[in-house]
Amino acid sequence: MPQDRVVPVVLSGGVGTRLWPLSREGFPKQFWPLTGPDTMLQETVTRATGPGFAPPMVICAEAHRFLVAEQLRESGIADARIVLEPAARNSAPAIAAAAMLAAESDPHAVLWIMAADAAIGDLPALHAALGRAAAAARAGHIVAFGMKPTFPETGFGYMETGNSLAELDGAYAIASFVEKPDLARAQSFLEGGRHLWNAGMFVARAATLLAELERLQPELVASVRASVEGASRDLDFVRLGKTFADSPSISIDYAVMEKTAHAAVVPADLGWSDVGSWDALWQVSPKDERGNATHGPVELLDAENCYVRSEGILTSVVGLKDVVVVATEDAVLALHRDRAQDVKKLVDQLKAAKHPQAAVHRRMYRPWGHYEGLIQGDRFQVKKILVRPGEKLSLQKHYHRAEHWVVVNGTAIVERDAERILLRENESVYLPLGCVHRLENPGMIPLTLIEVQSGAYLGEDDIVRFEDTYGRA
Numbered sequence: 001m002p003q004d005r006v007v008p009v010v011l012s013g014g015v016g017t018r019l020w021p022l023s024r025e026g027f028p029k030q031f032w033p034l035t036g037p038d039t040m041l042q043e044t045v046t047r048a049t050g051p052g053f054a055p056p057m058v059i060c061a062e063a064h065r066f067l068v069a070e071q072l073r074e075s076g077i078a079d080a081r082i083v084l085e086p087a088a089r090n091s092a093p094a095i096a097a098a099a100m101l102a103a104e105s106d107p108h109a110v111l112w113i114m115a116a117d118a119a120i121g122d123l124p125a126l127h128a129a130l131g132r133a134a135a136a137a138r139a140g141h142i143v144a145f146g147m148k149p150t151f152p153e154t155g156f157g158y159m160e161t162g163n164s165l166a167e168l169d170g171a172y173a174i175a176s177f178v179e180k181p182d183l184a185r186a187q188s189f190l191e192g193g194r195h196l197w198n199a200g201m202f203v204a205r206a207a208t209l210l211a212e213l214e215r216l217q218p219e220l221v222a223s224v225r226a227s228v229e230g231a232s233r234d235l236d237f238v239r240l241g242k243t244f245a246d247s248p249s250i251s252i253d254y255a256v257m258e259k260t261a262h263a264a265v266v267p268a269d270l271g272w273s274d275v276g277s278w279d280a281l282w283q284v285s286p287k288d289e290r291g292n293a294t295h296g297p298v299e300l301l302d303a304e305n306c307y308v309r310s311e312g313i314l315t316s317v318v319g320l321k322d323v324v325v326v327a328t329e330d331a332v333l334a335l336h337r338d339r340a341q342d343v344k345k346l347v348d349q350l351k352a353a354k355h356p357q358a359a360v361h362r363r364m365y366r367p368w369g370h371y372e373g374l375i376q377g378d379r380f381q382v383k384k385i386l387v388r389p390g391e392k393l394s395l396q397k398h399y400h401r402a403e404h405w406v407v408v409n410g411t412a413i414v415e416r417d418a419e420r421i422l423l424r425e426n427e428s429v430y431l432p433l434g435c436v437h438r439l440e441n442p443g444m445i446p447l448t449l450i451e452v453q454s455g456a457y458l459g460e461d462d463i464v465r466f467e468d469t470y471g472r473a
Contacts, residue, residue: 004052005052005053005054006048006052006053006054006110006111006112006130006134006203007053007054007056007057007102007109007110007111007112007206008045008048008053008054008056008057008112008114009056009057009059009095009098009102009111009112009113009114010041010044010045010048010056010057010058010059010114010115010116011059011091011094011095011113011114011115011116012030012041012058012059012060012064012068012115012116012117013059013060013061013085013088013094014028014029014030014115014116014117015028016028016029016030016117016276017343017344017347018276018277018278018340018341018343018344019034019275019276019277019278019281019343020331020333020343020346020347020350020358021326021328021330021331021332021333021357022309022311022326022328024357024358024359024360024361025359025360026063026359026360026361026364027067027360027361027363027365028064028117029117029275030044030116030117031064031067031071034119034275034281035119035275035281035284035285038075039071040116040117040118040119040275041058041068041071041072041116041117042071042072042074042075043119043120044114044115044116044117044118045058045072045075045077045080045116046075046077047120047123047126048112048114049077054109055077055079055080055081056072056077056080056081057080057081057082057083057098057101057102058072058080058081058082058083058116059083059085059094059097059098060082060083060084060085061084061085061088062084062085062086062239065082065084065237066365066366066367066470067365068082069082069235069236069237069367070365070367080236081101081236081238082236082237082238083097083098083101083237083238083240084237084238084239084240085097085240085244086227086239086240086241086242086244086245087244087245088249089244089245089247089248089249089250090249090250090251091200091251091252091253092213092217092220092247092248092250092251092252092254092255092256093220093223093224093244093247093248093249093250095111095113095202095209095252096209096210096213096217096220096221096224096247097224097227097228097240097244098111098113099111099206099209099210099213100206100210100224100225100228101228101238102206103206103207103210106206107205107206107207108205108206108207109205109206110134110137110138110203110204110205110206111202111203111204111205111206111209112130112133112134112201112202112203113201113202113203113204113252114200114201114202115200115201115274117274117275118199118200118201118272118273118274118275119271119272119273119274119275119284120270120271120272121270121271121272121284122269122270122271125268125269125270125271126268126270129145129170129266129268129270130203132168132169132170132171132266133145133171133203133266134203135168135169135171136165136168136171136203136264136266137203137204137205137208138205139165139167139168140205140208140262141165141168141171141204141208141262141263141264142202142203142204142208142209142212142256142257142260142262142263142264143171143202143203143204143264143265143266144159144174144198144199144201144202144257144263144264144265144266145199145201145202145203145265145266145268145270146159146161146196146197146198146199146265146266146267146268147196147197147199147268147269147270147272148196148197148267148268148269149186149189149190149195149196149197151190152183152186152187152189152190153186153197154180154181154182154183154186155180155276155277155341156180156197156198156274157177157178157179157180157197157198157253158177158178158181158186158189158195158196158197158198159174159176159177159178159195159196159197159198159265160174160175160176160177160178160194160195160196161173161174161175161194161195161196161265161267162174162175165264168264170266170267171264171265171266172264172265172266172267173263173264173265174257174263174264174265175194177198177253177257177258178195196265196267197272198253199272199274200253200274202252202257203266208262209256212256212260212262213255213256216255216256216259216260217248217250217255217256219247219248220247220248220250220255223243223244223246223247224240224243224244224247226241226243227240227241227242227243227244227247228240228241229241230242230243234471235470235471237471271284277340277341277343278307278324278326278333278335278337278340278343279307279324279337279338279340280340281293281307282305282306282307282324282337285307290303290304290305291304291305291306292304292305292306292307292308293306293307293308294307294308294309295308295309295310296309296310296311296312296315297310297312297313297314297315298310298314298315298316298317299314299315299316299317300316300317300318301316301317301318301319302318302319303317303318303319303320303321303323304320304321304322305321305322305337306320306321306322306323306324306325307323307324307325307326307337308324308325308326309325309326309327310326310327311327311328311329312327312328312329313327313329315327322336322337322338323335323336323337324336324337324340328361329361329362329363330357330361330362331357333346367391367469367470368387368388368391368392368393368469368470369385369386369387369388369391369446370385370386371383371384371385371386371451372384372385374450376458379454379455379456379458380452380453380454380458381452381453381458382450382451382452382453383450383451383453384448384449384450384451385405385439385448385449385450385451386446386447386448387410387412387439387440387441387446387447387449388441388446389441389443389444389445389446389447390441390442391440391441391469392413392438392439392440392441392469393438393439393440394438394463394465394466394467394468394469394470395415395436395437395438395465395466395467395468396436396437396438396463396464396465396466397434397435397436397437397463397464397466398433398434398455398462398463398464399433399434399462399464400433400455400456400457400458400462401433401453401454401455401456401457401458401462402430402431402432402433402453402454402455403430403431403437403451403452403453403454404428404429404430404431404451404452404454405423405428405429405431405439405449405450405451406426406427406428406449406450406452407423407424407425407426407427407428407447407448407449408425408426408448408449408450409425409445409446409447409448410425410441410443410445410446410447410448411423411424411441411442411443411447412439412440412441412442412447412449413439413440413441413442414429414431414437414438414439414440415436415437415438415440416429416431416435416436416437417435417436417437433455436466438467
């Protein structure tokens with residue numbers, strides 16, 4: 001890897017519960033197109049492409065690995081390294097793993113660490129700030145991006161700028177860190193001009209990060225190093241070893257930035273937003289003449305300063321002001337924009353009540369395509385399955401259910417025990433309980449079929465895989 005190229009490190013482990021019902025554990029906000037035609041992950045990664053950048057490294061949960069791979073493929077990024085965490089442990093262990101992996105080829109590699117789910121409006125300003133931050137990183141600093149506040153936000157951490165750093169244009173020492181101030185203090189920060197939002201974006205050399213982590217968090221480093229040394233590689237993925245889960249769950253701010261003498265900040269005005277709530281998304285979205293932001297099939301009458309989004313069904317709002325209405329296929333949310341931060345409390349309440357919508361969507365993505373629940377009853381359920389061209393499911397069997405497949409579009413090859421069956425549109429096959437079977441799309445167009453399951457237990461964990469193209473157990 002050429003010495004001067006910056007290594008983008010994208011942290012994609014968040015679940016974004018404040019954007020429920022769109023963002024859920026099974027399909028978090030970074031995989032949704034929220035501010036434009038591309039998803040948040042795609043926007044993040046494409047900001048760091050070109051001759052000045054090495055291939056990106058994306059850190060994510062194993063459950064999201066194929067989502068990441070597919071969205072990178074859609075963006076034309078074929079050489080990314082996708083690193084899988086066996087457990088979520090906040091940003092410091094993830095960054096430590098990224099630094100160790102980068103250091104294998106170049107200990108002095110400059111890492112640009114960023115979350116996968118932030119919006120940035122001014123890309124030239126971003127790259128200019130990155131240039132200043134990289135220069136400070138090469139001088140031995142761990143550099144945070146400090147965003148110029150535009151309103152008195154109480155949900156962000158702040159950094160107070162100190163003295164400018166000698167011979168480093170646009171970089172400053174950090175005088176203090178402030179965690180989520182009250183409204184009066186946040187207003188004083190806005191007026192004072194010395195405090196910046198902590199955007200969770202950092203630039204540092206791998207060796208600098210590892211030296212400070214070793215000094216300040218030796219137990220974390222030991223667990224992560226063992227997980228990197230025990231990592232396995234399959235397909236495009238690097239699977240960290242299980243000792244990663246022994247690391248403390250701690251942010252890089254608490255682990256390093258608030259303790260190190262090497263911390264620095266580069267102030268920037270980028271049109272940045274963490275898109276951390278529905279109100280924040282309203283703030284950065286295009287609006288009509290009455291301040292309304294809409295997405296999908298939406299109709300408004302006498303509405304003002306609303307955010308209304310539909311993922312399918314026609315959603316109408318009449319005579320409301322400052323509200324959020326979000327409709328998905330299986331859930332609807334309505335709230336005042338001032339209560340946007342309380343959505344997380346609602347999700348906790350939904351989980352306590354065991355509503356499946358708290359965590360998963362009706363549509364579930366898999367490496368071969370996706371499936372969608374249509375009907376569920378006593379001892380039966382109906383799903384729609386889409387298999388992409390050239391892909392196939394695992395060779396498998398079920399102990400508790402039989403299945404009936406009906407092809408509605410495309411062509412399927414079905415393995416059923418010793419048989420190999422070709423199915424076209426409007427043709428079907430029955431898979432009795434216990435038979436070994438596999439579904440494949442040999443065609444050039446997506447294969448769509450309806451699956452009817454029947455049996456005493458219909459859970460997704462009733463599966464025994466004998467062979468799998470994608471390395472799943």
